[in-house]
Amino acid sequence: GNSVTQMEGPVTLSEEAFLTINCTYTATGYPSLFWYVQYPGEGLQLLLKATKADDKGSNKGFEATYRKETTSFHLEKGSVQVSDSAVYFCALRVSDQFYFGTGTSLTVIP
């Protein structure tokens, strides 16, 4: 079946720290991989995506590489800011359907 496993939170970091949120997946077929961000009280916003193996998605200083050999799509950012505090969801899409991880809450403190 199709599923996404991402590291449990919550994660608390100091401003300018390095961020890694792990995400692994199982999928039938050839999935596309996504990271979505959800700010408090808001819906999901697409952060970045990768559609095939070895693709790197990047946006706003965040990046993730589609690793087929390890079935992973870890999210990284070199220097987090307070404004990055949110819940981050890893997701895969097979055909028309999304499968989401349980989300990782990130809090960045000044």
Next chain:
Amino acid sequence: GAVVSQHPSWVICKSGTSVKIECRSLDFQATTMFWYRQFPKQSLMLMATSNEGSKATYEQGVEKDKFLINHASLTLSTLTVTSAHPEDSSFYICSARVAGASSYNEQFFGPGTRLTVL
């Protein structure tokens, strides 16, 4: 970019009443819209897939008579929670798939509707 809106953004209702939530694609046509439910601190769970002009396809375990979905136009889908109960309190999010081969599978998410049933 493609924008999806939802209305209302939050609603409080009494147990036993029905609530309608609208999902609109503002600047594109969406032949398919999806409805998700998100419980506190949990992930999104797909409830149903709504195709314009036809009946919605519900995921296993979702009561189609309780969660009525209508997709009457290429820019509007509605979810009606009938005879709502406190356990229906949740965050409901829709997404819309952009029509057209060049943007196949692109989906954009609405901001969500928070339903609280007293």
